[in-house]
Amino acid sequence: MPTSISLDTPVAELYRHIARLGPTNSLKLAMALAGTEQKKAETATIEDLLHYLPMRYEDRSSLARIRDLQDGMEVSLDLYVKIAGGYQVRNKRSFKQRLFIFEIAATDREHSGQDVVVWTFLSGPHAQKIITNYAKRFTRGSRFVAYGKWEWDPRRHTFSLRLNKPDEIEILPLGPRASRPHVSPITNSGEIEILPAETSSGATEDSPADDDSADEESEGDPALAAIHVGRRVPVYRKLGEFRPKQLREIIHRVLLGIADHSIPETLPDELRRRQLLIGRAEALRRIHFPAENDSLEDYERARSTAHRRLIFEDFFWLALGLLVKRGIRIREQKGTRIKIDQAMKLRIKAVLPFKLTEAQRRAVKDIFRDLQSDAPMNRLLQGDVGSGKTIVACIAMLAAMENGYQTALMAPTEILAEQHSRNLKRLLARTPFRVELLTGSLRAAEKRRLQGDLASGEIQAAIGTQALIQEGVSFQKLGLAVIDEQHRFGVLQRAELRARGFNPDVLVMTATPIPRSLAMTVYGDLDVSIIDEMPPGRTPVETKVFASTEENRKEVKRLMTRELRAGRQIYVVYPLVGESEKMDLQDATRRYEYLRDRVFPKLKVGLLHGKMKPAEKDEVMSRFVAGEIQILVSTTVIEVGVDVSNASVMIVEHAERFGLSQLHQLRGRVGRGAEQSYCILLTADNKTSGALERLGIMAKSSDGFLVAEKDLELRGPGELLGTKQAGLPVFRVGNLVRDLQILEAARKEAEFYLYKREGSAETREMIERVHSDARFGLAAVG
Numbered sequence: 068m069p070t071s072i073s074l075d076t077p078v079a080e081l082y083r084h085i086a087r088l089g090p091t092n093s094l095k096l097a098m099a100l101a102g103t104e105q106k107k108a109e110t111a112t113i114e115d116l117l118h119y120l121p122m123r124y125e126d127r128s129s130l131a132r133i134r135d136l137q138d139g140m141e142v143s144l145d146l147y148v149k150i151a152g153g154y155q156v157r158n159k160r161s162f163k164q165r166l167f168i169f170e171i172a173a174t175d176r177e178h179s180g181q182d183v184v185v186w187t188f189l190s191g192p193h194a195q196k197i198i199t200n201y202a203k204r205f206t207r208g209s210r211f212v213a214y215g216k217w218e219w220d221p222r223r224h225t226f227s228l229r230l231n232k233p234d235e236i237e238i239l240p241l242g243p244r245a246s247r248p249h250v251s252p253i254t255n256s257g258e259i260e261i262l263p264a265e266t267s268s269g270a271t272e273d274s275p276a277d278d279d280s281a282d283e284e285s286e287g288d289p290a291l292a293a294i295h296v297g298r299r300v301p302v303y304r305k306l307g308e309f310r311p312k313q314l315r316e317i318i319h320r321v322l323l324g325i326a327d328h329s330i331p332e333t334l335p336d337e338l339r340r341r342q343l344l345i346g347r348a349e350a351l352r353r354i355h356f357p358a359e360n361d362s363l364e365d366y367e368r369a370r371s372t373a374h375r376r377l378i379f380e381d382f383f384w385l386a387l388g389l390l391v392k393r394g395i396r397i398r399e400q401k402g403t404r405i406k407i408d409q410a411m412k413l414r415i416k417a418v419l420p421f422k423l424t425e426a427q428r429r430a431v432k433d434i435f436r437d438l439q440s441d442a443p444m445n446r447l448l449q450g451d452v453g454s455g456k457t458i459v460a461c462i463a464m465l466a467a468m469e470n471g472y473q474t475a476l477m478a479p480t481e482i483l484a485e486q487h488s489r490n491l492k493r494l495l496a497r498t499p500f501r502v503e504l505l506t507g508s509l510r511a512a513e514k515r516r517l518q519g520d521l522a523s524g525e526i527q528a529a530i531g532t533q534a535l536i537q538e539g540v541s542f543q544k545l546g547l548a549v550i551d552e553q554h555r556f557g558v559l560q561r562a563e564l565r566a567r568g569f570n571p572d573v574l575v576m577t578a579t580p581i582p583r584s585l586a587m588t589v590y591g592d593l594d595v596s597i598i599d600e601m602p603p604g605r606t607p608v609e610t611k612v613f614a615s616t617e618e619n620r621k622e623v624k625r626l627m628t629r630e631l632r633a634g635r636q637i638y639v640v641y642p643l644v645g646e647s648e649k650m651d652l653q654d655a656t657r658r659y660e661y662l663r664d665r666v667f668p669k670l671k672v673g674l675l676h677g678k679m680k681p682a683e684k685d686e687v688m689s690r691f692v693a694g695e696i697q698i699l700v701s702t703t704v705i706e707v708g709v710d711v712s713n714a715s716v717m718i719v720e721h722a723e724r725f726g727l728s729q730l731h732q733l734r735g736r737v738g739r740g741a742e743q744s745y746c747i748l749l750t751a752d753n754k755t756s757g758a759l760e761r762l763g764i765m766a767k768s769s770d771g772f773l774v775a776e777k778d779l780e781l782r783g784p785g786e787l788l789g790t791k792q793a794g795l796p797v798f799r800v801g802n803l804v805r806d807l808q809i810l811e812a813a814r815k816e817a818e819f820y821l822y823k824r825e826g827s828a829e830t831r832e833m834i835e836r837v838h839s840d841a842r843f844g845l846a847a848v849g
């Protein structure tokens with residue numbers, strides 16, 4: 068067998084290197100793999116294949132025997148088929164859909180106990196075909212391994228194992244002991260009443276093609292048995308048509324065929340010694356086939372030495388890439404020269420309507436340091452809704468304006484821009500600085516006049532949406548750009564400003580509170596300041612989770628009536644999620660009409676949704692801000708970013724469809740004054756305990772960071788940030804939630820090489836490597 072496999076070998080050409088895998092299947096494997104790596108089939112390499120990690124591991128070094136079984140035990144048994152077949156059972160959930168059970172009665176080599184039963188539910192149009200196919204595979208005498216939780220079945224007086232898919236069973240080589248007798252499917256419709264409550268939900272629905280798919284060539288080859296039993300084995304998630312067992316064989320053969328020196332080390336020896344990390348080749352081998360004395364428990368928790376090594380590698384290169392990027396920025400010269408002296412600080416202080424919180428003070432200090440440094444500021448100001456980010460931005464702008472520079476404040480929507488403009492005009496009324504709002508709704512003549520004043524430097528603070536920059540407006544001397552993105556992330560970045568000919572200091576504000584260590588990877592090379600403290604005098608919002616029943620709705624209505632009588636305003640928010648968008652819109656519209664016509668005919672109810680024109684939206688929103696509308700029914704979240712301090716109730720319909728962080732953002736729209744406010748989370752899904760439990764976190768905590776951490780745990784970073792293009796790097800092994808500690812350590816190592824070993828050959832080599840890695844997008848910088 069040729070042993071010239073390297074990490075760069077295309078998977079599509081694997082058939083040239085290992086036996087028993089044809090060109091067709093090599094290509095199929097490459098295609099399946101490319102799908103998971105989001106690349107083209109031709110480019111899927113052995114490196115990709117080796118990063119297709121097991122989803123779990125099984126210890127088959129000593130397989131259990133039937134005699135050893137106890138109720139609830141999770142073990143693998145080495146079994147032989149006695150009889151196998153399918154039969155129809157009554158479907159309690161649906162009369163239309165037929166439900167089948169496929170069942171195998173089996174014994175072990177020694178007949179050490181009663182025959183055990185392995186079974187699964189099947190449904191769907193192809194169920195019968197699948198049963199026929201399975202019956203062909205599980206002929207009398209076939210040897211197989213079945214892993215799972217064995218339960219005592221008192222009715223049959225033996226142990227049984229329920230599987231989600233018979234695919235989970237592996238037919239082993241050392242083949243049939245007897246010839247293959249025909250096992251005819253037993254039809255036994257409706258007699259058996261052993262259906263557990265969940266019935267059809269857990270049934271397999273599959274196309275028949277699924278079953279007689281890729282090669283089964285090894286089934287009769289005893290030489291391969293050693294890969295699958297008598298050791299710890301990896302169990303993979305099915306990949307395309309490739310079942311766990313086939314993948315195990317292929318990867319095993321690839322690992323045999325690739326030499327250690329073809330798996331080059333990527334981490335310095337010294338670092339590995341310091342961090343107790345094993346070599347890359349060893350890690351890639353052991354992550355698939357754990358060594359005999361490795362603890363499988365560590366593997367399951369992704370804490371084996373193999374896992375740690377590969378995760379570290381993932382994070383180390385990411386951290387290094389980001390630091391390099393930041394280094395490039397820091398070495399850049401900015402045009403502005405900002406000085407902040409004591410007298411100026413006092414002038415700024417005189418403008419403030421209140422005492423800053425400790426957290427705000429810290430943020431201001433960070434920003435002042437950045438402004439005065441030679442390197443351009445690229446800072447993220449992170450703080451919960453209502454934590455008072457605006458005033459911090461305002462102080463930064465004042466400092467820049469005091470130094471003779473212009474400033475720009477950009478918001479995601481016109482309404483928010485207007486709000487900022489109102490606030491800033493009020494705050495800066497007694498300063499010599501002129502604040503102007505430049506938005507799309509200005510009349511042409513007015514716009515031209517303002518643009519002229521901006522270009523000649525007569526306006527010091529320009530407020531607008533991002534169109535402010537995108538429309539090619541010219542400034543005389545732009546020194547600071549503040550970007551308020553509310554909870555949206557990554558819309559406008561410094562790079563974009565630069566591309567348009569500006570190179571100011573940049574302050575980005577976000578209300579997505581995420582853990583600091585995560586912020587580093589998510590926000591790339593931004594420095595982060597966190598406001599983790601609320602201004603004094605807030606009454607926490609009372610949050611209640613309700614199943615959306617008739618009775619509960621009455622209670623909600625009582626609360627609404629009470630608050631409306633007290634002159635307060637109410638938000639009712641509907642989710643708008645992808646596929647069901649139309650239905651959601653109908654829901655919201657119907658609710659709006661119902662509230663308007665039937666429940667509160669004397670009040671003004673407004674409707675706001677994404678399909679409306681911007682001007683219509685603004686109109687509705689402005690009326691809500693002005694208090695002309697008492698109840699605002701809305702499908703969109705973005706437009707709700709407005710500060711209406713008179714609003715005291717936030718009702719969220721189908722709350723289970725929102726992420727916790729989104730709910731937290733919504734909740735932040737109320738409770739802006741000292742009065743008691745309420746957040747009502749209604750859920751139609753009161754059956755799955757998961758939904759109620761998740762929403763329960765909201766009722767328990769008003770801390771955005773805590774909520775975000777939970778959200779991260781439950782849904783992952785992509786969802787937390789509410790956008791797939793949040794620029795999150797893709798990790799092959801690392802997991803930002805699970806492995807935060809490793810991330811921390813990797814970042815420290817990256818800093819060590821960049822700063823303490825600056826200029827060494829080793830560090831230079833690393834930097835080169837980062838530059839040539841497309842993931843970091845450094846090619847575009849510098």
Ligand code: ADP
Pocket residue numbers: 421422423424427450451452453454455456457458578602603710
């Ligand atoms: P966000 O961080 O969500 O943008 P804002 O800047 O809109 O929050 O501030 C929310 C409210 O809190 C505003 O009405 C603001 O005037 C007020 N506020 C901010 N900081 C303080 C403070 N230190 N003391 C009292 N009120 C404050």
Ligand code: MG
Pocket residue numbers: 456457551
């Ligand atoms: Mg704000």
